[in-house]
Amino acid sequence: MLPAKSALNFNSTLRDNAMLDDVTGTRTVDREVVAFRVAGQDFCIDIMSVREIRGWTETTILPHAQRFVKGVINLRGSVVPVVDLSERLGLGMIEPGPRHVIIITVIGTQTVGLLAEVVSDILTVSDDSMQPVPDIASESARAYISGVVVAQEKMIRKIDLAKVLPANGKELA
Amino acid sequence: MSIIISDDFRESFFQECEDLLEAMNDGFRLMADDQHEIETVHAVFRAVHSIKGGAGAFGLDKLVDFAHHFETALDKLRSGKLDLDDDVLALFQRCGDHLADLVAAAREGAEMEEGIGSHLQAELDEAIGSTPQDEEIAPVEFQPMGLDMDLCLGPASPGRYKIDFAPEAELFRSGNEPALLFRALSRLGKLTVRIDTDALPKFTELDCTKPHLHWLLMLESAEPLDAITDTFEFVEGMCRLEITEDEALDVQNPDASTSLQDIIAQTDAPVDEPLRTAKQPQASSRNETNNRGSGATIRVDLERVDKLINLVGELVIKEAMLSQSISNIALPSENEVSVGLESLKQLAGEIQEGVMAIRAQPVKPMFQRMSRIVREAGIATGKRVRLVTQGEHTEVDKTVIERLVDPLTHMIRNAVDHGLEDTETRRSAGKPDEGTVILSAAHRSGRVMIDISDDGGGINRSKVRKIAEGKGLVSAEADLSPTEIDNLLFLPGFSSKEEVSALSGRGVGLDVARSEVQALGGRVSITSNPGEGTTFSISLPLTLAVLEGMVIEVADQTMVVPITAIQETLQPRTAEIHQIGQDGRVVVNRERLVPIVDLGEVFGFRPAPAVLDNHVLLLVETDNGRHCALIVDGIQDQRQVVIKSLESNYGHVNGVAAATILGDGRIALIIDPDGIIRDAAGQVGAELQFYSAGQCHA
Amino acid sequence: MTLRVLAVDDSRTMRNLLSAALVQAGFDVDLAEDGEDGLQRLSETSPDIVITDINMPRLDGFGLIEAIRGSLGNRHLPILVLTTESAPELKARARASGATGWIVKPFDETKLVAAIERVTMPRGEV
Numbered sequence: 001m002l003p004a005k006s007a008l009n010f011n012s013t014l015r016d017n018a019m020l021d022d023v024t025g026t027r028t029v030d031r032e033v034v035a036f037r038v039a040g041q042d043f044c045i046d047i048m049s050v051r052e053i054r055g056w057t058e059t060t061i062l063p064h065a066q067r068f069v070k071g072v073i074n075l076r077g078s079v080v081p082v083v084d085l086s087e088r089l090g091l092g093m094i095e096p097g098p099r100h101v102i103i104i105t106v107i108g109t110q111t112v113g114l115l116a117e118v119v120s121d122i123l124t125v126s127d128d129s130m131q132p133v134p135d136i137a138s139e140s141a142r143a144y145i146s147g148v149v150v151a152q153e154k155m156i157r158k159i160d161l162a163k164v165l166p167a168n169g170k171e172l173a
Numbered sequence: 174m175s176i177i178i179s180d181d182f183r184e185s186f187f188q189e190c191e192d193l194l195e196a197m198n199d200g201f202r203l204m205a206d207d208q209h210e211i212e213t214v215h216a217v218f219r220a221v222h223s224i225k226g227g228a229g230a231f232g233l234d235k236l237v238d239f240a241h242h243f244e245t246a247l248d249k250l251r252s253g254k255l256d257l258d259d260d261v262l263a264l265f266q267r268c269g270d271h272l273a274d275l276v277a278a279a280r281e282g283a284e285m286e287e288g289i290g291s292h293l294q295a296e297l298d299e300a301i302g303s304t305p306q307d308e309e310i311a312p313v314e315f316q317p318m319g320l321d322m323d324l325c326l327g328p329a330s331p332g333r334y335k336i337d338f339a340p341e342a343e344l345f346r347s348g349n350e351p352a353l354l355f356r357a358l359s360r361l362g363k364l365t366v367r368i369d370t371d372a373l374p375k376f377t378e379l380d381c382t383k384p385h386l387h388w389l390l391m392l393e394s395a396e397p398l399d400a401i402t403d404t405f406e407f408v409e410g411m412c413r414l415e416i417t418e419d420e421a422l423d424v425q426n427p428d429a430s431t432s433l434q435d436i437i438a439q440t441d442a443p444v445d446e447p448l449r450t451a452k453q454p455q456a457s458s459r460n461e462t463n464n465r466g467s468g469a470t471i472r473v474d475l476e477r478v479d480k481l482i483n484l485v486g487e488l489v490i491k492e493a494m495l496s497q498s499i500s501n502i503a504l505p506s507e508n509e510v511s512v513g514l515e516s517l518k519q520l521a522g523e524i525q526e527g528v529m530a531i532r533a534q535p536v537k538p539m540f541q542r543m544s545r546i547v548r549e550a551g552i553a554t555g556k557r558v559r560l561v562t563q564g565e566h567t568e569v570d571k572t573v574i575e576r577l578v579d580p581l582t583h584m585i586r587n588a589v590d591h592g593l594e595d596t597e598t599r600r601s602a603g604k605p606d607e608g609t610v611i612l613s614a615a616h617r618s619g620r621v622m623i624d625i626s627d628d629g630g631g632i633n634r635s636k637v638r639k640i641a642e643g644k645g646l647v648s649a650e651a652d653l654s655p656t657e658i659d660n661l662l663f664l665p666g667f668s669s670k671e672e673v674s675a676l677s678g679r680g681v682g683l684d685v686a687r688s689e690v691q692a693l694g695g696r697v698s699i700t701s702n703p704g705e706g707t708t709f710s711i712s713l714p715l716t717l718a719v720l721e722g723m724v725i726e727v728a729d730q731t732m733v734v735p736i737t738a739i740q741e742t743l744q745p746r747t748a749e750i751h752q753i754g755q756d757g758r759v760v761v762n763r764e765r766l767v768p769i770v771d772l773g774e775v776f777g778f779r780p781a782p783a784v785l786d787n788h789v790l791l792l793v794e795t796d797n798g799r800h801c802a803l804i805v806d807g808i809q810d811q812r813q814v815v816i817k818s819l820e821s822n823y824g825h826v827n828g829v830a831a832a833t834i835l836g837d838g839r840i841a842l843i844i845d846p847d848g849i850i851r852d853a854a855g856q857v858g859a860e861l862q863f864y865s866a867g868q869c870h871a
Numbered sequence: 872m873t874l875r876v877l878a879v880d881d882s883r884t885m886r887n888l889l890s891a892a893l894v895q896a897g898f899d900v901d902l903a904e905d906g907e908d909g910l911q912r913l914s915e916t917s918p919d920i921v922i923t924d925i926n927m928p929r930l931d932g933f934g935l936i937e938a939i940r941g942s943l944g945n946r947h948l949p950i951l952v953l954t955t956e957s958a959p960e961l962k963a964r965a966r967a968s969g970a971t972g973w974i975v976k977p978f979d980e981t982k983l984v985a986a987i988e989r990v991t992m993p994r995g996e997v
Contacts, residue, residue: 060840061730063776063826072823072832074840077487079832081823111822166823182891186884193882212928219881219926226924226955227884229977346940348949348971349990357989407972407989 030126033149035156036103036116039091042156043116044123044149049105049161053119056100067093069166070115075104081166082113088164089144105161112165123156125149130158186227187280188472191538193220194273198541201266204257211251217265218247224272233279236272239290243268246297255301263548264300268293270545334401336390337415344411351388357404362394475571478531482718485525486815492521493836522813529716533568536614536623539578540565543585543612550589556596557606558589563613569621570716573693577623577713580686580697584625584709585610587683592627592707602704604628620737621715626708632701634658641667659699663687691847694720694735694830696795712737717816722843724810724835725791728778731841733814733833734803738846740792743802745785756781760802762792771804775828775849793846801850816843827851874991875899877918879909879935880953881927885976889922892980898987906930910938913945920949920991922974925965933968940969949990953978 033044034053059071059082068088072079082102087093094100094115102113130147146160200217203209225240247265249255271293278285336358340351358364369387392401398418405414496514504510540562551558569577593599593608600606611626634655641647641661653661661667665684687697695713714720714737722733741762749761750769758769769790771781782788782804790802814833819826819842830845876898878889886902893900901916903909905927913921921939925932932952939945952965952973965973971990974983 058839060832060842061778062823062842063778063828065826069823072819072840074834074838077483077490077817077834079817079819079822079840109821182884182887185887189883215926216928219928222926222955223882223885226976227882227888229955230884230888232977345947347966347969348947350947350992353988353990353992357985404989410966 030124033123033125033156033158034103034119035121035123035151036101036119038089038116039086039094041091042120042154043085043145043159044125044156045103045105045114045159045161047122049107051104051106051111054102054104054113056096056098056102056115066166070096073102073113075111075113078111080104080111080113082115083164083166084115085159085164086115107161107165110165114159114164121152123149123151125151133157183231185472186231187276189227190224190276190280193224194269194276195538195541196220197269197272198544201262201269202544204262204265214247214251218244218251221247221272224276228279231279235285235290236275236279239268239275239294240272242294242297243272246301249301261300264293264296266545266548268297270548273545332394332418334390334392334394334398335415335417336392336401337388337413338390338405339387339413340408341411341413344408347407347411349408349411351386354404354408355388355390358390358392358401361396361400361404362392364393365391367391473531475532478528482528482532485521485528486718486817489521489525489813489815490834490836490838492518494838497836525719529570529718530568532571532716532718534571534574535566535568536574537565539574539581540612540614542578543581546582546585547589547610550586554590554593556589556593556608558593558608558610560585561609561611563611564615567614567616567621569614569713570718572717573621573695573713576689576693577695577711580689580711581612581623581625583683583686584711585612588625588627588629588707588709592629594630598630602630616715617712621713623711623713624708625711626706628706631703631705631707632659632662632699634703637661656700659701662699663697688847691845693717694737696737719813719815720843722812722814722833723791723808724812724814724841725772725789725805726807726809727776727805728773730776730778731809731835731839732772733841733843734791734793734805734846735830735843736811738793738795740794740800742808743790743792745788745790748790750785760790762800762802765800767792767800767802769802769804770849772844772849773804773806793850795847795850799850801846803846803849814841814843873897873899874919874987875901875916876987877901877903877909877912877916877921879903879906879912879921879923879927879932881905881924885924885953889983892978892983896980896984906932906935906938909935913939918948920951920987922951922953922987924953925961933964936965936968936970949987951986951990 032047034047034050035042035044037043054075057073059073061071062069062081065071068084070082070084072081074080084094084096094117096115099118101116101119103116103119104111104113106112129149129151131149133142133145133148144160144163145157147158149156149158197217197220200209200213200220203213221240221244225237225244228236228240243265246255246268250257250261255261271289275285275290277283338351338354340349344351355364355366367389369389394401398416401416405412405416408414492514496518499510499514544560544562547558547560550556588610589608592610594602594604596606599608609628611624613622613624613626615622638647638653638658638661641658641664642649644666646664646667647653647661662683665682667682667684690697690711690713693713694717695711698710698712699707700710701707720733721736723736723739725732725734743760743762745760751759751761751766753759759766760769761767769785771779773779774781785804788804788806789808791805792800792802794800814835817832817834817840819829819832826842828845828848829842830848831843832840833843835841876893878886878893878900879902880886880889881904886904890900890902901912901918903912906923907930909921909923910930912918921935923932923935927935930938936950936952939948939950949971950969952970953976954961954965954973955976962973972986974986
């Protein structure tokens with residue numbers, strides 16, 4: 001369990017562990033993922049997309065923004081939007097407080113913060129153990145989830161980051 | 174074994190081409206003003222020549238080919254075989270434009286149409302009256318040739334060459350050396366050398382300035398005769414040389430011949446290892462003391478500069494944050510911390526200014542591009558036009574310059590197309606046939622002013638008004654001042670396909686040019702005098718990195734309004750406010766009715782407050798003379814803020830120009846008054862537009 | 872000891888290419904931007920060979936060669952002229968000024984080294 005409030009920097013030595021399986025001769029790729037909770041459910045994202053984890057800071061509200069955009073924060077001089085994952089996934093809006101964390105993620109050239117309740121673990125999962133999204137998930141959640149992993153007796157949904165981010169460079173009014 | 178032509182080299186070539194093209198255009202301009210000297214012609218020639226040389230190194234054949242034709246014509250001018258008249262200069266300028274296009278195409282790896290180039294080449298040939306045979310040598314010479322090619326072409330079995338070589342004094346004076354020639358020959362095969370000293374006079378009669386030695390060489394080599402002859406290329410005409418392919422003669426008589434080593438030992442510059450090459454694997458690390466002479470400028474990767482600018486921005490923000498925390502502690506006045514902090518603040522400010530200056534560039538290259546636009550517009554409209562540029566050394570942020578090219582191009586074309594009259598009209602008005610467009614740049618009160626003036630007929634206001642009314646942009650009753658009519662040109666939808674000519678056309682109106690300028694934090698205004706001409710004035714910030722802003726509060730949010738947009742602040746309590754229609758409110762200011770807009774409402778933060786007594790009105794003005802009073806809750810401060818992009822991680826937000834970071838580390842949005850007014854106009858409808866453009870003299 | 876080359880050309884691109892090719896071939900390289908700069912560098916660096924462009928501002932290649940030949944110590948310094956044309960009159964003029972030889976652009980490393988070797992003695996072989 002990681003302390004929620006401390007800023008956590010993952011260093012670059014955490015890379016995909018590619019191993020050659022001697023028995024089958026096939027190559028399985030193990031990935032590390034950051035697992036976290038949003039609205040009581042478990043989610044994860046690839047550790048390679050995570051830049052750091054910060055405690056909640058007050059955001060500056062953006063006019064005309066979609067409901068899931070909490071506003072922008074200052075990340076060492078960059079203006080970074082914060083996405084309320086719960087609202088984005090249709091699980092209700094989070095009322096953020098000091099116990100919440102912002103997971104700073106990078107996709108391509110875009111840096112976006114994801115608001116989560118708590119970061120629970122860093123897990124190693126192999127591509128093989130990733131399963132398709134089961135039908136039980138709600139429609140809106142399924143749109144943002146690329147797969148499901150079962151680990152530590154929990155069902156962890158893997159977030160498709162590109163889909164949860166607000167559209168970049170477009171007229172958002 | 175070829176030079177590794179990396180992208181860096183290529184890029185540096187193209188960068189140099191920019192400078193060379195600039196030098197070329199400078200030359201042409203001096204020629205046009207009849208102020209050139211012979212050195213001007215030389216400089217233009219050298220510029221084109223250098224482009225050709227570099228292009229050859231990168232195998233840019235089309236560029237080489239055209240540059241060669243161009244250079245040949247310039248050479249004629251240089252040597253006085255061609256007179257510089259208006260036609261020749263115009264041709265040269267068009268060639269210069271085409272050369273620039275070829276360079277640009279080569280840079281992008283794009284293909285160019287052949288038509289223009291060959292047409293220009295034909296014109297050049299005609300101008301210099303060249304005969305084809307004059308031209309034949311050079312293109313052939315551009316074929317890359319490497320000596321190693323010869324290896325594959327040589328005969329399979331070794332031939333024997335007899336070489337009779339007698340150097341003349343001139344050969345030594347040119348810095349050539351027989352021993353080195355022999356060394357080169359020995360690379361081609363087995364070489365035996367015999368000195369013939371028969372011609373050597375007695376020691377007492379020796380004339381030291383004259384060579385007396387004569388060599389007989391025998392070379393067994395698989396190389397063709399050409400390769401042997403090539404070795405003597407540099408000394409041709411400075412020696413007696415006979416090379417014959419010979420099987421019979423045997424000079425390999427041990428008594429008569431001398432080994433190469435012996436020969437070299439006898440000459441004044443002997444070598445003991447003649448076959449060693451100059452190539453040494455462990456080359457000393459000390460090499461290329463690069464460009465020492467230039468000293469004046471360096472080329473720096475823009476990314477590095479921008480990183481520095483960001484860091485300095487951070488420094489300024491950190492300093493502001495520190496100041497704020499210290500002021501919270503409430504230290505006694507004149508304490509050391511505050512004094513130290515003050516000088517730190519000053520230093521940070523100076524560093525920031527210095528770093529910004531690195532990004533600043535003279536507008537000259539952009540102005541030069543415009544002279545081409547004017548030329549082309551002149552040709553397209555059949556008008557004679559001269560472009561006069563002023564203040565081209567004025568420096569502006571690089572990005573500003575880059576993003577100004579499009580709007581400026583549009584306005585320049587507009588000036589030629591719509592501003593200048595046709596020749597007949599000019600004559601009857603007593604003006605010279607040739608119209609003048611003046612493009613000037615200057616620094617004025619912390620901003621850059623760029624003016625585009627023409628000496629045309631001025632804006633035909635009744636016509637403009639009629640068009641605007643016809644399009645429903647303004648009511649027929651509206652009482653418009655001349656300036657307000659002029660500003661109608663900027664209204665979206667004013668120019669439409671019917672009256673836009675092929676030149677200014679593309680369906681883009683002046684409104685687009687203006688919004689491009691506005692996106693840079695700039696403003697465009699227009700002044701026109703009937704019969705005398707029209708001037709478009711662009712006012713721009715010096716940098717895109719900082720701006721002077723008023724820090725305000727609206728609906729518990731802290732925001733920044735650019736100072737340049739603010740005309741004055743009004744107290745609602747003492748101001749004269751009228752209700753118009755259901756939601757509209759206006760304030761009377763200097764006999765104008767100014768619509769009131771609540772920032773909080775526009776941004777969707779709150780409904781507009783019904784009572785304004787506890788608020789402040791910020792009177793802002795846009796370029797086309799539109800005014801608007803923004804309701805804000807309070808004014809905190811006026812200060813310089815660092816501009817941060819909102820778009821890189823998020824996107825554009827209507828009414829928001831950018832973001833900044835305040836002293837407490839929080840982000841504040843910088844509002845875009847023009848965007849606000851546009852938005853508000855959308856909400857309130859045509860009514861607002863009507864007020865802003867029209868009924869101002871209530 | 873490596874041979875020291877002074878390359879004189881007003882084109883930055885050419886200087887870059889020359890210095891890259893020469894360094895790669897194992898020479899020590901000094902660069903100058905025009906004839907006058909070349910003369911200055913010549914007195915500072917005492918090169919084993921000079922390679923010079925012809926068309927340059929201030930002092931052109933011919934002027935540079937004549938100036939070099941005019942000084943006693945450099946009467947036999949090998950000087951190669953860089954030229955885009957191999958026009959006979961150009962060569963004649965280069966030779967009349969005292970050039971040792973020429974290199975026709977565009978050059979590759981092979982061509983460059985071959986031309987240099989034809990007119991220089993590697994140091995250490997002296």
